[in-house]
Amino acid sequence: MKEVKIETTLEIYDDYNELPQSIQALMQSAIDARNNAYAPYSKFNVGAAILLDNNEVVIGSNQENACYPSGLCAERTAIYYAGAKYPEAKILKMAITASSQNQVTDQPIPPCGSCRQSIAEYEIKQDLQIEIYFMGAKGKVVKSHSLANLLPLLFENSVL
Template identity: 80%
Template structure:
């Protein structure tokens, strides 16, 4: 038997004001998208914004449904729209923010597992890392230089 150690490196910013201007703008767009989320069941609003290599910015927010599995997360809403509207564009950067109507979200909130898998698919498809910035409603912002920092054992098509 051999033990394998996996390490992840993230950058942590004290708040949105410490971000570079282009990322601060991208996060502000995600915050606006978060405010328009449809989350009457969870009361947990999530917003996402993507910067593409054609300089387009695509947004998404979570969309819930009384039949819970039928809803869709903000990240996948944005990614799938980008894939449909700009199929040849690469996703360069992603900003995510989440807030709860039930409690203060002041820690970075990363993408859920299903969204991590969707982001991984696009990173592999485009053969280019996606920088991911994520935060709660306020407070620290985390940056991952690639989805592989958040999902080290990616399930991908070569195993099919």
């Protein structure tokens, strides 16, 4: 038997105003997208903004449906649109913000497992790490230099 230790390193900013200006602008795009979320069931709005290497910013918000599996998270809405609209572009950075309509969301909210796997697919496909910033409606912002920090034992296409 061999024991393996997996470590993750994240950067934590006390709030949005500590972020570099370019990341504040990207996060503001995610906040604007969050405000367009369609979340009548969960009352949990999420927005995502992606910066591509062609300097385009692609946004997405969660879109729910009464038939729950038919809805889509903000991160996947943005990443799939980026892949469809700009198939040759690489994703450099992603900003994510989430807020509850029922209470103050002041803790960083990371991507769900399905979104992590979807982001991982693009990180592997483009052979380039994606910086990910995530926050609640206010408060601390977490930065990960790569999706691999959030999903260290990811499922990837080399096993297929």
